[in-house]
Amino acid sequence: MKDVRLLHQPFLPGSLIGPFTNSNPGLGGVCTFVGEVRSGDRDDPQGPVEALELSHYEPLTLEGMQTLADAALERFDLMGLLMVHRVGVMHPGEPIVCVSAAARHRRGAIDAVDFCMDHLKCAAWFWKRERRASEKGGEWRWIEPRADDYADLERWK
C-alpha cells in the first residue's frame, strides 16, 4: 500500500497512522517519523520562529515524492509506505511531514523512514523559509539544509 500526498492544509498524523496500519494486515512493525515546525532552539539569538513556509513546484514535487516512495519500496522489504508533506505557511508545533513504513521486520521499516526523510530533507522539490519574531520586523529568511543533512543523504549512495 503506497500513499503519497502533498497537503495544502494542516493535518493530524495520528489520523493517518491508524488507517495506514490497519491497511497492512500481517505486519510486524510500523515506523513513523513526524516532523514539526520547531519554535527555535532556546538559546537561539535570532528569537523564536513565528512561521515557516514551504513552497513547491507543482509539476515536479508530488511526482518526485512518488518516485522516492517507489525507490524506498524497491530498496527495503516493506508492506506499505505512507508519505505526507505539507506546503504553505505553518506555525510552530504544526506537522510538516509524516513518513510511515510498515514491514514484516523492524529493520526495513526503520531504514525506509530514515531513507525517505533524508531525501525529503535535501533532495525533494521543496523550498523552505522562516520568519522570526525579533529579526528586522519579521523578515522571511530562506533555510538551506544543514551540512549534517547532506552527509546523511550520502549514506544511501
Added chain:
Amino acid sequence: MKDVRLLHQPFLPGSLIGPFTNSNPGLGGVCTFVGEVRSGDRDDPQGPVEALELSHYEPLTLEGMQTLADAALERFDLMGLLMVHRVGVMHPGEPIVCVSAAARHRRGAIDAVDFCMDHLKCAAWFWKRERRASEKGGEWRWIEPRADDYADLERWK
C-alpha cells in the same frame, strides 16, 4: 520526559503518542516504532501464529528498561523518550512494543528508536514463545532472536 512502562494489558499506541508529543513542546521531530504480533509469513509451512507470549522477570525487566532508556537519553540528543512493552499472552495484530523519541532534529529521534529496539529485541529481560495453529495441536515454541537481530545490536558497541 522519560516514560517507561511494562504493561500486562493490551494498549493502543496512538493513545500514548499524542500525549507524549504534546509533553515535549518545541520538538522538531518524533520517531515512533510499534511492533505487533505477526500472523506469520504467508509462505510459512508452520501455519499461522495463534498466540504469542512474552514473559519477564519482575525484579529485572522494568529496571533494565529504565537503564536502557537512560542510556538512549545519554547517547542521543533527545527531548523525551517513551518506551512501552507488553507482557502476557497476545494475539496477531496486537501491539507488543512501542518506542517513541522526541528530539530537536530527526537524526537523534530515529537513531534512539533504532537503538532501543535493537536492545529490547535481544538484550532485555524478556522471553518469547509462540503457538501456531497447525503445529502438533497448538504446542508452544520458544523464539530466539534472529542472527540479524544480534548483528543489529553489535552496531552500537
Added chain:
Amino acid sequence: MAVTVLFLGPLRDLAGEPSRKVTAPLDWAGLLQAVGPEVAAQLGEERVNVACAGRVLGDKTALQAKDGDEVALLPPVSGG
C-alpha cells in the same frame, strides 16, 4: 509567442518577481540574458537546476524552450 520563466524559492527574491514572460524560443544564452546578472550568476552554479515543460534538464545549458513552455529555475532545495 512567449516562454514563462518561473523563479522558485530564494531566486524569486533575487528576481523581484515570481515569473517573467520572455520571447520564444529561448536557449541558455537567452535565459542568462533575460533573468538579469544576479539570477544569471546563480544559474551558473551546479546546485541550481532548470526544468523545461515539467522536466528537469540533465544539461541545463542545452535548454531549448519553445512558445508556451514554462522554464522553472530551481535553486537548492530544503524540505522536511
Added chain:
Amino acid sequence: MAVTVLFLGPLRDLAGEPSRKVTAPLDWAGLLQAVGPEVAAQLGEERVNVACAGRVLGDKTALQAKDGDEVALLPPVSGG
C-alpha cells in the same frame, strides 16, 4: 531455611516446573546438583545468566545464595 530457584523462559520447560525450593545456603556446585543434568548443562553455557536476590551475577560460578534469596536462571532473551 530455603533458597527459591526460579526457571525462566525455556528453562521452565526443561525443569518441568516454574520454581524449586532448595536448602540454603546454595553455591554454584549446589545449584548444578539441585537443578538436574539438563538444566545444569544449560547453565554451563555462557549465554545463560544467573541472578541472585534481584541482581545479575557477573560471575555466576561465584553464587552464594542464603536463606530467603531467590535465584533466577535466565536463558537467552528475546523481546520486542
